[in-house]
Amino acid sequence: MAEASKGWDRNQMAARAAQELEDGMYVNLGIGIPTLVANYVGDKDITLQSENGMLGMGPFPFEGEEDPDLINAGKQTITELSRTSYFDSATSFGMIRGGKIAAAILGAMEVAENGDLANWMIPGKLVKGMGGAMDLVAGVGRVIVVMDHTNKAGESKVLRECTLPLTGKGVVDRIITNLGVLDVVPGGLKIVECAEGVTEEELRAATEATIVS
Amino acid sequence: MAEASKGWDRNQMAARAAQELEDGMYVNLGIGIPTLVANYVGDKDITLQSENGMLGMGPFPFEGEEDPDLINAGKQTITELSRTSYFDSATSFGMIRGGKIAAAILGAMEVAENGDLANWMIPGKLVKGMGGAMDLVAGVGRVIVVMDHTNKAGESKVLRECTLPLTGKGVVDRIITNLGVLDVVPGGLKIVECAEGVTEEELRAATEATIVS
Amino acid sequence: MTGSKKVYATADAALEGLLHDGMLIAAGGFGLCGIPELLIDALVRSGVKDLTIASNNCGVDGFGLGKLLDTRQIRKMISSYVGENAEFMRQYLSGELELEFNPQGTLAERMRAGGCGIPGFYTKTGVGTVIAEGKEVKTFDGQDYILERAIVADLSIVKAWKADDTGNLVFRKTARNFNPPAAMCGRVCVAEVEEIVPRGSLDPDMIHLPGIYVHRIVQGPHEKRIEQRTTRKKETA
Amino acid sequence: MTGSKKVYATADAALEGLLHDGMLIAAGGFGLCGIPELLIDALVRSGVKDLTIASNNCGVDGFGLGKLLDTRQIRKMISSYVGENAEFMRQYLSGELELEFNPQGTLAERMRAGGCGIPGFYTKTGVGTVIAEGKEVKTFDGQDYILERAIVADLSIVKAWKADDTGNLVFRKTARNFNPPAAMCGRVCVAEVEEIVPRGSLDPDMIHLPGIYVHRIVQGPHEKRIEQRTTRKKETA
Numbered sequence: 001m002a003e004a005s006k007g008w009d010r011n012q013m014a015a016r017a018a019q020e021l022e023d024g025m026y027v028n029l030g031i032g033i034p035t036l037v038a039n040y041v042g043d044k045d046i047t048l049q050s051e052n053g054m055l056g057m058g059p060f061p062f063e064g065e066e067d068p069d070l071i072n073a074g075k076q077t078i079t080e081l082s083r084t085s086y087f088d089s090a091t092s093f094g095m096i097r098g099g100k101i102a103a104a105i106l107g108a109m110e111v112a113e114n115g116d117l118a119n120w121m122i123p124g125k126l127v128k129g130m131g132g133a134m135d136l137v138a139g140v141g142r143v144i145v146v147m148d149h150t151n152k153a154g155e156s157k158v159l160r161e162c163t164l165p166l167t168g169k170g171v172v173d174r175i176i177t178n179l180g181v182l183d184v185v186p187g188g189l190k191i192v193e194c195a196e197g198v199t200e201e202e203l204r205a206a207t208e209a210t211i212v213s
Numbered sequence: 214m215a216e217a218s219k220g221w222d223r224n225q226m227a228a229r230a231a232q233e234l235e236d237g238m239y240v241n242l243g244i245g246i247p248t249l250v251a252n253y254v255g256d257k258d259i260t261l262q263s264e265n266g267m268l269g270m271g272p273f274p275f276e277g278e279e280d281p282d283l284i285n286a287g288k289q290t291i292t293e294l295s296r297t298s299y300f301d302s303a304t305s306f307g308m309i310r311g312g313k314i315a316a317a318i319l320g321a322m323e324v325a326e327n328g329d330l331a332n333w334m335i336p337g338k339l340v341k342g343m344g345g346a347m348d349l350v351a352g353v354g355r356v357i358v359v360m361d362h363t364n365k366a367g368e369s370k371v372l373r374e375c376t377l378p379l380t381g382k383g384v385v386d387r388i389i390t391n392l393g394v395l396d397v398v399p400g401g402l403k404i405v406e407c408a409e410g411v412t413e414e415e416l417r418a419a420t421e422a423t424i425v426s
Numbered sequence: 427m428t429g430s431k432k433v434y435a436t437a438d439a440a441l442e443g444l445l446h447d448g449m450l451i452a453a454g455g456f457g458l459c460g461i462p463e464l465l466i467d468a469l470v471r472s473g474v475k476d477l478t479i480a481s482n483n484c485g486v487d488g489f490g491l492g493k494l495l496d497t498r499q500i501r502k503m504i505s506s507y508v509g510e511n512a513e514f515m516r517q518y519l520s521g522e523l524e525l526e527f528n529p530q531g532t533l534a535e536r537m538r539a540g541g542c543g544i545p546g547f548y549t550k551t552g553v554g555t556v557i558a559e560g561k562e563v564k565t566f567d568g569q570d571y572i573l574e575r576a577i578v579a580d581l582s583i584v585k586a587w588k589a590d591d592t593g594n595l596v597f598r599k600t601a602r603n604f605n606p607p608a609a610m611c612g613r614v615c616v617a618e619v620e621e622i623v624p625r626g627s628l629d630p631d632m633i634h635l636p637g638i639y640v641h642r643i644v645q646g647p648h649e650k651r652i653e654q655r656t657t658r659k660k661e662t663a
Numbered sequence: 664m665t666g667s668k669k670v671y672a673t674a675d676a677a678l679e680g681l682l683h684d685g686m687l688i689a690a691g692g693f694g695l696c697g698i699p700e701l702l703i704d705a706l707v708r709s710g711v712k713d714l715t716i717a718s719n720n721c722g723v724d725g726f727g728l729g730k731l732l733d734t735r736q737i738r739k740m741i742s743s744y745v746g747e748n749a750e751f752m753r754q755y756l757s758g759e760l761e762l763e764f765n766p767q768g769t770l771a772e773r774m775r776a777g778g779c780g781i782p783g784f785y786t787k788t789g790v791g792t793v794i795a796e797g798k799e800v801k802t803f804d805g806q807d808y809i810l811e812r813a814i815v816a817d818l819s820i821v822k823a824w825k826a827d828d829t830g831n832l833v834f835r836k837t838a839r840n841f842n843p844p845a846a847m848c849g850r851v852c853v854a855e856v857e858e859i860v861p862r863g864s865l866d867p868d869m870i871h872l873p874g875i876y877v878h879r880i881v882q883g884p885h886e887k888r889i890e891q892r893t894t895r896k897k898e899t900a
């Protein structure tokens with residue numbers, strides 16, 4: 001079992017995920033590590049959607065400039081940009097469901113080799129709700145999951161089959177973990193690259209899902 | 214057969230139709246006689262919808278003040294009022310279909326005793342299209358038809374069954390013609406009132422539809 | 427604006443005659459942003475109970491719709507997210523509160539559909555998940571979709587930035603969120619606003635929700651509490 | 664705005680690489696109001712043919728989409744109204760042109776649905792008429808509705824008043840009409856506008872169609888022809 005600390009740290013995972021984004025893309029970033037991806041887009045012209053009704057999400061406001069009418073989907077105070085537009089929730093999820101968002105980068109509790117994703121509840125224990133995650137994974141052009149490869153007990157979160165209630169069935173395109181990058185392909189997962197200092201053997205050992213070559 | 218000129222003229226029919234409107238109503242007026250209804254609403258606070266995307270339709274512009282971006286559903290230049298709002302066609306028909314418009318006053322080629330309405334085409338002869346009429350009759354709270362009681366040949370347009378392709382099935386609530394006012398009720402039509410100078414016998418004689426008492 | 431038929435002096439007056447136990451209320455807002463604070467407080471005061479509330483969230487403990495959880499006036503929530511609300515989760519897990527989870531976009535579209543005379547629509551969202559259980563599945567062009575039903579509420583309560591006295595509404599930034607679809611789906615809609623402006627002072631091209639959807643209006647003041655105050659430091663030169 | 668990736672110098676350039684015979688194009692506009700004049704002219708010049716066009720009307724004889732009728736580039740129209748266009752009616756009645764009549768609201772909603780990932784929705788409109796023929800009927804709460812399918816177009820062509828270089832659009836008065844739903848339903852959308860303004864000069868609360876829906880932009884001039892010039896006389900004192 002590879003320790004969770006092995007390979008990339010949170011910021012390195014975010015930086016690797018940022019490489020998935022191309023100039024001109026409209027993108028939705030989930031809560032947690034995905035939020036950090038915004039710090040690594042560099043010169044690329046990326047427009048961030050916040051599914052509560054905004055395109056062109058800016059950084060946190062300076063202290064004292066917080067606006068209660070301007071929050072992101074994580075309920076955090078944010079700012080607008082010169083490209084920003086606001087709209088209602090029905091319109092916002094219309095563009096998500098309609099495939100207008102090129103990519104979503106999301107966290108996960110579990111991912112399976114068939115692209116199944118679970119990230120919204122642990123029965124009887126944690127009930128937060130799916131929020132916009134089910135719409136995002138069903139609608140956006142490309143779903144990229146960013147998460148630790150294993151849980152705190154060292155067990156793989158990259159599974160043959162998800163054990164938790166699904167957020168979406170067969171929806172994940174690419175998985176970026178602290179140990180490397182995997183693609184969902186027919187028959188299982190394909191290793192795209194290993195994180196720095198991680199061998200393919202270590203990546204395979206930490207993965208319950210079928211890895212195809 | 215009563216002549217088409219008997220009873221109310223176009224303006225009197227419009228004035229009678231205007232009595233159907235109550236203070237605070239949002240209303241859609243069709244092309245032709247229904248358009249004249251706006252002249253007779255008096256002090257009542259009526260907001261007119263134009264289904265191409267406007268609430269609060271004002272009168273024709275003064276000469277030289279026509280705006281190509283400001284037309285009604287009949288493609289005529291119009292003006293806005295202090296209450297006016299503009300919106301897109303999907304929103305406009307959303308409010309129509311959703312029952313937010315209290316009443317539509319429309320012209321007709323034929324009306325039947327079961328409330329069927331035909332006003333959009335004569336096969337092989339006249340093909341204009343239904344425009345927004347099918348949405349209006351399906352969606353608005355109350356459908357009031359205003360038309361001549363008979364056609365140019367003196368034949369009743371108030372029928373047992375429509376012969377032309379339908380605009381809506383069982384959608385008409387009230388019929389206002391040059392000869393009087395009829396309501397669609399179980400079993401047929403009920404005479405609400407006769408136009409000035411028209412007897413109930415004349416109204417019955419000019420009506421093919423079943424009249425119940 | 428005194429004398430206008432849609433303008434009410436207080437939130438309590440604006441709700442008078444519209445409430446009954448067991449009713450379905452659609453509420454605008456996302457988290458604590460753009461929520462109808464005054465009307466929620468008036469609902470608490472009214473004592474109306476056994477409510478079903480369609481709202482993305484249920485406020486936080488002790489604020490927003492959370493107040494109606496504290497008073498046990500809510501029987502059922504239709505929501506996408508219960509996080510950030512301990513009492514909500516507690517009542518749900520203990521079985522005191524019924525909860526119908528809706529994906530956020532499905533909830534928004536169900537409200538819009540209810541306002542637009544569309545009784546049902548198909549969506550990919552939730553196919554193959556618990557959300558699809560008991561719902562009709564239909565295949566379009568080789569892909570499965572589930573049928574979702576419209577929400578038509580007995581009453582909608584929403585919050586806007588500005589209104590004129592005909593009920594035309596303008597929202598501000600992300601406080602727009604669920605307010606327009608929630609307003610559309612109500613048989614009656616009551617809106618609370620920060621400012622009622624004279625008729626004609628809103629640009630007719632810039633009205634977010636036409637007055638036809640809004641039956642009663644009441645003016646603020648609003649607390650507008652911030653849920654997660656996140657900031658960055660100004661770099662010193 | 665020179666150098667912006669979405670801004671094109673001419674309508675011909677804005678359509679380059681997007682056209683193929685037999686394609687489905689959604690066009691904004693109502694009558695001659697808010698129609699994409701420049702892009703229609705560019706379609707004429709391109710010679711692309713066997714087009715299916717979803718548009719409420721088909722212009723008038725010799726103007727707007729009527730130009731594409733004159734050149735026989737249109738195989739099929741999806742429209743609600745053909746009145747005011749003699750050539751349209753003639754080609755239809757003679758069988759030269761295929762015509763799919765859609766109720767106006769159904770057409771608008773089919774476009775919106777196409778843009779919103781909703782493959783089908785139910786509506787009361789047209790139940791019991793020829794429009795319902797061959798369509799699935801479903802009963803909700805005792806009332807019949809018909810299933811209508813979404814329109815997803817290969818290309819959308821729309822006309823707006825102002826754009827910024829990111830494609831955010833603002834429309835003017837009733838020239839908005841079908842333009843937003845038409846834009847939404849296109850896999851690619853090209854917008855012509857009267858003015859391209861600097862980024863940041865449009866109020867983000869007042870953008871009618873976010874730039875995510877708009878892939879290419881070209882600036883006017885527009886003729887903006889009036890179809891029915893109706894006026895009243897100023898009363899003399």
